[in-house]
Amino acid sequence: MRFQDAAKDARTIVYAGIQADPLVARLAVLAADATYAQRLMARAVMNGESSDAATWRAVFPTILGPGAPDRERSEALLAASLEVAGRGEQARSQYRGAFVEELTEVLVARRLGATAAPAVRRERRILFDGVPAEIHPYDLTVEVPGRSEAWDCKWGARGINADVLNQLDDARRHAAGEETPLRVGLVVFDVRTSCAVRLAQQTASKQGTVVVTLEALDALGGRTPR
Numbered sequence: 001m002r003f004q005d006a007a008k009d010a011r012t013i014v015y016a017g018i019q020a021d022p023l024v025a026r027l028a029v030l031a032a033d034a035t036y037a038q039r040l041m042a043r044a045v046m047n048g049e050s051s052d053a054a055t056w057r058a059v060f061p062t063i064l065g066p067g068a069p070d071r072e073r074s075e076a077l078l079a080a081s082l083e084v085a086g087r088g089e090q091a092r093s094q095y096r097g098a099f100v101e102e103l104t105e106v107l108v109a110r111r112l113g114a115t116a117a118p119a120v121r122r123e124r125r126i127l128f129d130g131v132p133a134e135i136h137p138y139d140l141t142v143e144v145p146g147r148s149e150a151w152d153c154k155w156g157a158r159g160i161n162a163d164v165l166n167q168l169d170d171a172r173r174h175a176a177g178e179e180t181p182l183r184v185g186l187v188v189f190d191v192r193t194s195c196a197v198r199l200a201q202q203t204a205s206k207q208g209t210v211v212v213t214l215e216a217l218d219a220l221g222g223r224t225p226r
Contacts, residue, residue: 031077
């Protein structure tokens with residue numbers, strides 16, 4: 001099993017510009033240490049249903065109301081999420097995807113500690129001897145001998161489909177065939193119930209695929225969910 005950079009095309013070049021936008025990194029850093037309620041608020045705001053900050057303060061009074069704990073982080077998350085919501089439908093979708101990828105990298109790197117810098121990579125393909133290479137790269141890989149990981153990142157449960165599940169399962173099976181451990185999974189910035197419903201509708205193999213939902217993001221970073 002070996003890893004390879006994905007080929008660059010026009011789409012990836014445009015998307016790389018979005019990934020490099022400081023707004024994406026700012027959101028990921030804020031969300032990495034946020035509570036479940038704060039992350040739920042950020043998801044609701046980034047869906048773009050309202051651009052009025054006062055409306056969201058009324059909807060989430062326990063984290064945005066007077067005297068709410070960690071209100072400074074909540075307000076910063078609200079402001080950054082409103083920036084994403086105001087980008088327009090197509091750009092908003094791309095920013096949300098880039099945010100989930102960045103957040104996943106921050107959390108996984110936190111779990112790995114000092115070994116993270118050279119090991120955590122983005123947009124990489126996994127190659128196996130005698131097996132045709134997958135067209136689509138993985139959003140994030142951990143390239144540590146004996147402890148490798150491959151993650152795809154989705155904004156919502158609707159991103160879970162047969163193609164994604166089959167690609168992850170194929171990688172896991174091919175790695176097992178080479179007697180090489182490979183943890184495969186999905187990081188979905190959506191609630192557990194929505195993901196469970198979506199997964200139940202899929203016939204693709206998923207038993208060996210880890211699904212990390214909004215409630216369990218802290219575990220991805222090696223911490224107890226808050």
